[in-house]
Amino acid sequence: MDREHAGRDARAVEDPIAAIFDLADSVDHQTPKIRRMLRYVRVFVSLWLLLDFFLIIALAAIGGGNPVAAFLLFIPVIGLLLGMRRVSGQTPRLVLLILVIVFANLMIVSVGGMFLIFGIVLVALFVLGFIILELMRDLRSFFDYFALRHRVIQRVRQADPVVYVPEGKDAVQRILSHLAATNPDVRGLMAIPGAVAIPALLTGKTGLTYSFDAYVRQPASFLWKTVSLGTPGFAVFVKAFDKAPTAEDLKALKAAIEDASLAARIPPARILVLWRAKGNESVSADAYEFLTKEAVRVRLRGSTFACSLELAIERDDGTYDFIPLVLEPAVAPSGRPVPS
Structure with a gap:
């Protein structure tokens, strides 16, 4: 939080119009910091997804499962998760999510053996990681929109009216x-x-x-x-x-x-x-x-x-x-x- 506003009472408002502009300026000043935070989260989650991928394959190979099947099942799972980004509407996204769950369960079965419990956790975290990346993408889009909107409003206020x-x-x-x-x-x-x-x-x-x-x-x-x-x-x-x-x-x-x-x-x-x-x-x-x-x-x-x-x-x-x-x-x- 901005230290300048940390000690203020957020409920105290004197001029509502001026307060709205001040609030927008304050959020805009924090936007670069929020963008960096989102970038760090995306990098961390992406690295975790890569590590998770190798762990699932390794567990399938060590625990007596089918590593080839586990590897091949990543293709439809990743494809369906990427497809959820591109489709609009709740029904198509729900259908794709159900298919993701089906293929994810098959992946868990392919891990099998003594590491079945670990397979359940790792596959679930892999799917969850992709969903988190999608949420981070939406959040980044929101701040991009806010920053653009704020910049435009400032330029309109400063522009020559004629x-x-x-x-x-x-x-x-x-x-x-x-x-x-x-x-x-x-x-x-x-x-x-x-x-x-x-x-x-x-x-x-x-x-x-x-x-x-x-x-x-x-x-x-x-x-x-x-x-x-x-x-x-x-x-x-x-x-x-x-x-x-x-x-x-x-x-x-x-x-x-x-x-x-x-x-x-x-x-x-x-x-x-x-x-x-x-x-x-x-x-x-x-x-x-x-x-x-x-x-x-x-x-x-x-x-x-x-x-x-x-x-x-x-x-x-x-x-x-x-x-x-x-x-x-x-x-x-x-x-x-x-x-x-």
């Missing part, structure tokens, strides 16, 4: 210029030949083809494609509307981006919906609610990615209104909870 529309021949060129000026990742990516398509026709996983006014992409790294490590890449979608987009328009756009992202195997990082308003025009209440509460969700290689649809309204005074305002260039895996 955003001017840059020069450009049309709304698409202007928003791309704005992205390049405010985001070094996108600026560097746009300098790579072939990374930007204006306009873009993308085919989704369902086979349908979707039209976008601009598409900027950074492919995933080799490590991500093979072992889900490294950079998953990111994509920027731009879609312009001649009139205020409705909730139905936004729902259709959300479905199109999810389908196209699944086909490309690249998560969306920014989704910009462009509209040039006249006077004080605004979107409907349903569209506003959709923009502020819904997000594109794409599940790739066991990780869930989320990205809000961001309406960029060009006003007559040469400024942008963003609903909502998205500042971070790339999206991190959401895990649970989902920013996904």
Whole structure:
């Protein structure tokens, strides 16, 4: 615990709003320490799983069991445990857990002999270790989400509330210029030949083809494609509307981006919906609610990615209104909870 807060009474609150921000800052300061702790736990559990594996094989060989069968049974047990990470829903996970228990019991039988009791303990600890790793993964995802959310909120509070529309021949060129000026990742990516398509026709996983006014992409790294490590890449979608987009328009756009992202195997990082308003025009209440509460969700290689649809309204005074305002260039895996 932070020593600064150790001697304080947690029940004493004077200004609730200021206290919320102070609490968030305090937790954010502890995040690096918590991440280190989680990393140490994961390393310890991983080493234990490796040791447990060799102990089970050794006990099966020494105690008169079947070490070959014990070794082969590790394949379905580990495969099913890894499968539990990737599936969503309680029923599929329960089915996989039951299969894990069945194969784990067969592994215990393969140990057999005089070390049967030790086999029961070691196999149970092996399964428990994998479950602990999954819980550590969820906890790490939560703190990654919290740290990202806290950083974004701080940047929004510190950002200039007035955003001017840059020069450009049309709304698409202007928003791309704005992205390049405010985001070094996108600026560097746009300098790579072939990374930007204006306009873009993308085919989704369902086979349908979707039209976008601009598409900027950074492919995933080799490590991500093979072992889900490294950079998953990111994509920027731009879609312009001649009139205020409705909730139905936004729902259709959300479905199109999810389908196209699944086909490309690249998560969306920014989704910009462009509209040039006249006077004080605004979107409907349903569209506003959709923009502020819904997000594109794409599940790739066991990780869930989320990205809000961001309406960029060009006003007559040469400024942008963003609903909502998205500042971070790339999206991190959401895990649970989902920013996904």
